Amino acid sequence: MIYLLCVLLLLIGLYGVLVKKNLIKIIIGLSIMEYALFLFFAVIGYREGGTAPIITKGFEKAVFVDPLPQALVLTAIVIGLAVTALLVSLAVRIYEKHGTFDIRKIRRLKG
Amino acid sequence: MLTILILLLILMILGAIIALEGKDLLSAIISLGIVGFALVLVFLILQAPDLAIVQIVVETLALIILIAAILKTTREDTTETRGAKKIFIYLCGLGFLGLFLFFINQTLTELPRFGYPIMRMAGNYLSLGLTKTGASNLVAAIILDFRGYDTLGEVTVLFTAVMGVIVVLRKIGRRTREKLPDETKVTGSRKIEEK
Structure with a gap:
Protein backbone atom coordinates (compact mmCIF):
# COMPACT_ATOMS: atom_id res chain seq x y z
CA MET A 1 0.00 0.00 0.00
CA ILE A 2 2.69 2.52 1.03
CA TYR A 3 4.98 1.41 -1.77
CA LEU A 4 2.13 1.88 -4.23
CA LEU A 5 1.46 5.43 -3.02
CA CYS A 6 5.17 6.28 -3.46
CA VAL A 7 5.06 4.94 -7.02
CA LEU A 8 1.90 6.94 -7.65
CA LEU A 9 3.68 10.14 -6.57
CA LEU A 10 6.59 9.26 -8.87
CA LEU A 11 4.16 8.70 -11.73
CA ILE A 12 2.47 12.08 -11.15
CA GLY A 13 5.87 13.74 -11.45
CA LEU A 14 6.60 11.73 -14.59
CA TYR A 15 3.23 12.82 -16.01
CA GLY A 16 4.21 16.44 -15.41
CA VAL A 17 7.52 15.99 -17.20
CA LEU A 18 5.91 14.21 -20.15
CA VAL A 19 2.71 16.18 -20.73
CA LYS A 20 3.27 19.75 -19.51
CA LYS A 21 4.50 22.39 -21.95
CA ASN A 22 5.66 25.00 -19.43
CA LEU A 23 9.32 24.94 -18.37
CA ILE A 24 8.52 25.77 -14.72
CA LYS A 25 5.92 22.98 -14.67
CA ILE A 26 8.53 20.55 -15.97
CA ILE A 27 10.92 21.60 -13.18
CA ILE A 28 8.11 21.09 -10.64
CA GLY A 29 7.50 17.60 -12.08
CA LEU A 30 11.18 16.73 -11.71
CA SER A 31 11.13 17.93 -8.08
CA ILE A 32 8.08 15.76 -7.37
CA MET A 33 9.87 12.73 -8.83
CA GLU A 34 12.85 13.46 -6.57
CA TYR A 35 10.60 13.69 -3.52
CA ALA A 36 8.95 10.39 -4.38
CA LEU A 37 12.36 8.74 -4.61
CA PHE A 38 13.49 10.09 -1.21
CA LEU A 39 10.22 8.92 0.29
CA PHE A 40 10.67 5.44 -1.18
CA PHE A 41 14.18 5.12 0.28
CA ALA A 42 13.07 6.29 3.72
CA VAL A 43 10.12 3.87 3.64
CA ILE A 44 12.35 0.94 2.64
CA GLY A 45 14.69 1.59 5.58
CA TYR A 46 11.95 1.80 8.23
CA ARG A 47 11.82 -0.93 10.84
CA GLU A 48 8.79 -1.79 12.95
CA GLY A 49 9.21 -0.24 16.42
CA GLY A 50 12.66 1.15 15.60
CA THR A 51 14.12 4.45 16.79
CA ALA A 52 16.39 6.93 15.01
CA PRO A 53 19.95 5.54 14.63
CA ILE A 54 21.55 7.76 17.27
CA ILE A 55 23.31 5.98 20.11
CA THR A 56 22.75 7.62 23.48
CA LYS A 57 23.26 6.41 27.04
CA GLY A 58 20.74 3.76 27.96
CA PHE A 59 19.80 3.10 24.32
CA GLU A 60 22.86 1.11 23.23
CA LYS A 61 20.85 -2.03 22.52
CA ALA A 62 17.70 -0.37 21.16
CA VAL A 63 16.18 -1.41 17.84
CA PHE A 64 17.36 1.06 15.20
CA VAL A 65 15.99 1.78 11.75
CA ASP A 66 18.26 1.14 8.76
CA PRO A 67 20.77 4.06 8.59
CA LEU A 68 22.14 3.25 5.12
CA PRO A 69 19.19 4.52 2.99
CA GLN A 70 19.05 7.61 5.20
CA ALA A 71 22.69 8.39 4.44
CA LEU A 72 22.09 7.92 0.71
CA VAL A 73 19.00 10.15 0.75
CA LEU A 74 20.86 12.84 2.69
CA THR A 75 23.35 12.99 -0.18
CA ALA A 76 20.61 12.97 -2.81
CA ILE A 77 18.55 15.79 -1.24
CA VAL A 78 21.43 18.26 -1.49
CA ILE A 79 22.19 17.26 -5.08
CA GLY A 80 18.48 17.70 -5.88
CA LEU A 81 18.61 21.31 -4.68
CA ALA A 82 21.67 22.00 -6.85
CA VAL A 83 19.99 20.48 -9.91
CA THR A 84 16.83 22.54 -9.30
CA ALA A 85 18.88 25.74 -8.99
CA LEU A 86 20.70 24.99 -12.26
CA LEU A 87 17.44 24.23 -14.10
CA VAL A 88 15.78 27.41 -12.79
CA SER A 89 18.71 29.59 -13.84
CA LEU A 90 18.62 28.05 -17.33
CA ALA A 91 14.84 28.65 -17.52
CA VAL A 92 15.27 32.31 -16.49
CA ARG A 93 17.88 32.82 -19.21
CA ILE A 94 15.63 31.16 -21.80
CA TYR A 95 12.79 33.47 -20.75
CA GLU A 96 15.02 36.52 -21.13
CA LYS A 97 15.97 35.47 -24.67
CA HIS A 98 12.63 34.19 -25.97
CA GLY A 99 10.05 35.91 -23.74
CA THR A 100 8.13 32.70 -23.02
CA PHE A 101 8.23 29.49 -21.00
CA ASP A 102 6.38 27.54 -23.71
CA ILE A 103 8.66 24.81 -25.02
CA ARG A 104 6.85 24.76 -28.38
CA LYS A 105 7.77 28.40 -29.04
CA ILE A 106 11.44 28.04 -28.11
CA ARG A 107 12.66 27.09 -31.55
CA ARG A 108 15.64 29.30 -32.32
CA LEU A 109 18.03 27.79 -29.83
CA LYS A 110 21.24 28.54 -31.77
CA GLY A 111 23.05 31.85 -32.00
CA MET B 1 0.93 5.48 12.81
CA ASP B 77 0.83 29.72 -17.51
CA THR B 78 -0.36 30.30 -21.07
CA THR B 79 0.69 26.97 -22.51
CA GLU B 80 -2.72 25.32 -22.58
CA THR B 81 -3.41 22.93 -25.48
CA ARG B 82 -7.00 22.94 -26.70
CA GLY B 83 -9.43 20.68 -28.51
CA ALA B 84 -8.90 17.12 -29.70
CA LYS B 85 -5.12 17.35 -29.38
CA LYS B 86 -5.44 17.93 -25.63
CA ILE B 87 -7.59 14.81 -25.19
CA PHE B 88 -5.14 12.80 -27.29
CA ILE B 89 -2.16 13.97 -25.20
CA TYR B 90 -3.95 13.22 -21.92
CA LEU B 91 -5.05 9.77 -23.11
CA CYS B 92 -1.52 8.88 -24.26
CA GLY B 93 0.00 10.08 -20.98
CA LEU B 94 -2.54 8.32 -18.78
CA GLY B 95 -2.34 5.11 -20.83
CA PHE B 96 1.43 5.00 -20.48
CA LEU B 97 1.25 5.71 -16.76
CA GLY B 98 -1.39 3.01 -16.28
CA LEU B 99 0.79 0.46 -18.06
CA PHE B 100 3.75 1.51 -15.88
CA LEU B 101 1.65 1.19 -12.72
CA PHE B 102 0.46 -2.29 -13.77
CA PHE B 103 3.96 -3.66 -14.22
CA ILE B 104 5.41 -1.94 -11.15
CA ASN B 105 2.59 -3.36 -9.05
CA GLN B 106 3.76 -6.86 -9.95
CA THR B 107 7.38 -6.01 -9.03
CA LEU B 108 6.49 -4.49 -5.66
CA THR B 109 5.52 -7.87 -4.24
CA GLU B 110 9.19 -8.89 -4.43
CA LEU B 111 10.22 -6.17 -1.97
CA PRO B 112 10.48 -6.91 1.77
CA ARG B 113 7.30 -6.08 3.69
CA PHE B 114 6.98 -2.54 5.09
CA GLY B 115 8.61 -2.37 8.53
CA TYR B 116 10.83 -5.43 8.06
CA PRO B 117 13.94 -4.45 6.05
CA ILE B 118 16.70 -6.95 5.26
CA MET B 119 19.57 -4.81 6.69
CA ARG B 120 22.42 -7.08 5.54
CA MET B 121 24.88 -4.17 5.32
CA ALA B 122 23.43 -2.02 8.08
CA GLY B 123 23.68 -4.67 10.78
CA ASN B 124 27.43 -4.38 10.54
CA TYR B 125 27.31 -0.59 10.69
CA LEU B 126 24.95 -0.64 13.67
CA SER B 127 27.07 -3.00 15.75
CA LEU B 128 30.50 -1.64 14.85
CA GLY B 129 29.71 2.02 14.11
CA LEU B 130 30.34 3.42 17.58
CA THR B 131 33.58 1.53 18.26
CA LYS B 132 35.06 2.06 14.79
CA THR B 133 34.23 5.72 14.18
CA GLY B 134 33.36 7.15 17.60
CA ALA B 135 30.31 8.91 16.18
CA SER B 136 27.10 8.43 18.14
CA ASN B 137 24.95 9.45 15.15
CA LEU B 138 25.24 6.46 12.83
CA VAL B 139 23.99 8.34 9.77
CA ALA B 140 26.84 10.81 10.18
CA ALA B 141 29.23 7.89 10.71
CA ILE B 142 28.14 6.33 7.40
CA ILE B 143 28.24 9.60 5.44
CA LEU B 144 31.59 10.85 6.69
CA ASP B 145 33.44 7.61 7.41
CA PHE B 146 32.18 4.35 5.89
CA ARG B 147 31.10 6.01 2.66
CA GLY B 148 33.30 9.09 2.67
CA TYR B 149 34.11 8.80 -1.04
CA ASP B 150 30.40 9.06 -1.87
CA THR B 151 30.31 12.34 0.00
CA LEU B 152 33.39 13.52 -1.89
CA GLY B 153 31.56 12.77 -5.14
CA GLU B 154 28.50 14.63 -3.87
CA VAL B 155 30.60 17.69 -3.07
CA THR B 156 32.07 17.54 -6.58
CA VAL B 157 28.59 17.44 -8.13
CA LEU B 158 27.48 20.34 -5.89
CA PHE B 159 30.52 22.39 -6.90
CA THR B 160 29.90 21.70 -10.60
CA ALA B 161 26.24 22.70 -10.29
CA VAL B 162 27.07 25.94 -8.47
CA MET B 163 29.68 26.76 -11.13
CA GLY B 164 27.02 26.11 -13.77
CA VAL B 165 24.57 28.48 -12.06
CA ILE B 166 27.23 31.20 -11.80
CA VAL B 167 28.24 30.82 -15.46
CA VAL B 168 24.64 30.89 -16.68
CA LEU B 169 23.53 33.84 -14.55
CA ARG B 170 26.63 36.07 -14.78
CA LYS B 171 26.44 39.51 -16.30
CA ILE B 172 28.39 40.51 -19.41
CA GLY B 173 32.12 40.71 -18.65
CA ARG B 174 33.92 44.01 -18.02
CA ARG B 175 36.35 43.70 -20.92
CA THR B 176 33.57 43.02 -23.42
CA ARG B 177 31.60 46.01 -22.16
CA GLU B 178 34.61 48.33 -22.65
CA LYS B 179 35.07 47.15 -26.21
CA LEU B 180 31.39 47.47 -27.10
CA PRO B 181 30.30 50.58 -25.18
CA ASP B 182 26.71 50.89 -26.35
CA GLU B 183 25.99 47.71 -28.24
CA THR B 184 23.74 45.00 -26.87
CA LYS B 185 24.59 41.39 -26.19
CA VAL B 186 22.96 40.22 -29.42
CA THR B 187 25.22 42.27 -31.69
CA GLY B 188 28.20 41.13 -29.68
CA SER B 189 27.47 37.48 -30.35
CA ARG B 190 26.81 38.26 -34.01
CA LYS B 191 30.26 39.82 -34.31
CA ILE B 192 31.82 36.67 -32.89
CA GLU B 193 29.93 34.62 -35.46
CA GLU B 194 31.26 36.76 -38.31
CA LYS B 195 34.82 36.13 -37.25
Missing part, protein backbone atom coordinates in the same frame (compact mmCIF):
# COMPACT_ATOMS: atom_id res chain seq x y z
CA LEU B 2 0.40 3.77 9.49
CA THR B 3 -2.85 5.69 9.08
CA ILE B 4 -1.10 9.05 9.60
CA LEU B 5 1.55 8.01 7.10
CA ILE B 6 -1.01 7.10 4.47
CA LEU B 7 -2.94 10.35 5.07
CA LEU B 8 0.26 12.38 4.65
CA LEU B 9 1.06 10.50 1.44
CA ILE B 10 -2.41 11.25 0.07
CA LEU B 11 -1.87 14.93 0.99
CA MET B 12 1.41 14.84 -0.93
CA ILE B 13 -0.27 13.31 -3.97
CA LEU B 14 -3.04 15.95 -3.91
CA GLY B 15 -0.46 18.72 -3.57
CA ALA B 16 1.48 17.31 -6.51
CA ILE B 17 -1.65 17.21 -8.69
CA ILE B 18 -2.54 20.81 -7.78
CA ALA B 19 1.06 21.89 -8.40
CA LEU B 20 0.97 20.44 -11.89
CA GLU B 21 -2.55 21.49 -12.92
CA GLY B 22 -2.74 25.04 -11.53
CA LYS B 23 -2.92 27.93 -13.98
CA ASP B 24 -1.01 30.36 -11.76
CA LEU B 25 2.68 29.45 -11.51
CA LEU B 26 3.10 31.06 -8.08
CA SER B 27 0.33 28.94 -6.57
CA ALA B 28 1.80 25.90 -8.33
CA ILE B 29 5.14 26.50 -6.63
CA ILE B 30 3.49 26.96 -3.23
CA SER B 31 1.66 23.67 -3.78
CA LEU B 32 5.07 22.12 -4.41
CA GLY B 33 5.94 23.47 -0.95
CA ILE B 34 3.03 21.41 0.45
CA VAL B 35 4.63 18.27 -0.98
CA GLY B 36 8.06 19.16 0.40
CA PHE B 37 6.94 20.05 3.91
CA ALA B 38 4.67 17.01 4.12
CA LEU B 39 7.77 15.01 3.23
CA VAL B 40 9.47 16.55 6.31
CA LEU B 41 6.68 15.20 8.52
CA VAL B 42 6.91 11.78 6.87
CA PHE B 43 10.66 11.69 7.56
CA LEU B 44 9.98 12.50 11.23
CA ILE B 45 7.42 9.69 11.48
CA LEU B 46 9.84 7.27 9.79
CA GLN B 47 12.48 8.02 12.46
CA ALA B 48 14.86 9.96 10.22
CA PRO B 49 15.51 13.30 12.01
CA ASP B 50 18.64 14.12 10.00
CA LEU B 51 16.68 13.87 6.77
CA ALA B 52 13.91 16.05 8.19
CA ILE B 53 16.35 18.83 9.12
CA VAL B 54 18.05 18.79 5.74
CA GLN B 55 14.73 18.61 3.90
CA ILE B 56 13.35 21.68 5.73
CA VAL B 57 16.40 23.77 4.77
CA VAL B 58 16.49 22.50 1.18
CA GLU B 59 12.74 22.93 0.64
CA THR B 60 12.85 26.52 1.89
CA LEU B 61 15.80 27.32 -0.38
CA ALA B 62 14.15 25.67 -3.38
CA LEU B 63 10.94 27.66 -2.82
CA ILE B 64 12.91 30.91 -2.53
CA ILE B 65 14.80 30.16 -5.77
CA LEU B 66 11.63 29.27 -7.68
CA ILE B 67 9.65 32.27 -6.38
CA ALA B 68 12.52 34.62 -7.23
CA ALA B 69 12.58 33.21 -10.75
CA ILE B 70 8.81 33.63 -11.08
CA LEU B 71 8.89 37.23 -9.84
CA LYS B 72 11.63 37.98 -12.35
CA THR B 73 9.71 36.49 -15.29
CA THR B 74 5.96 35.81 -15.41
CA ARG B 75 3.23 34.27 -13.29
CA GLU B 76 0.78 33.10 -15.90
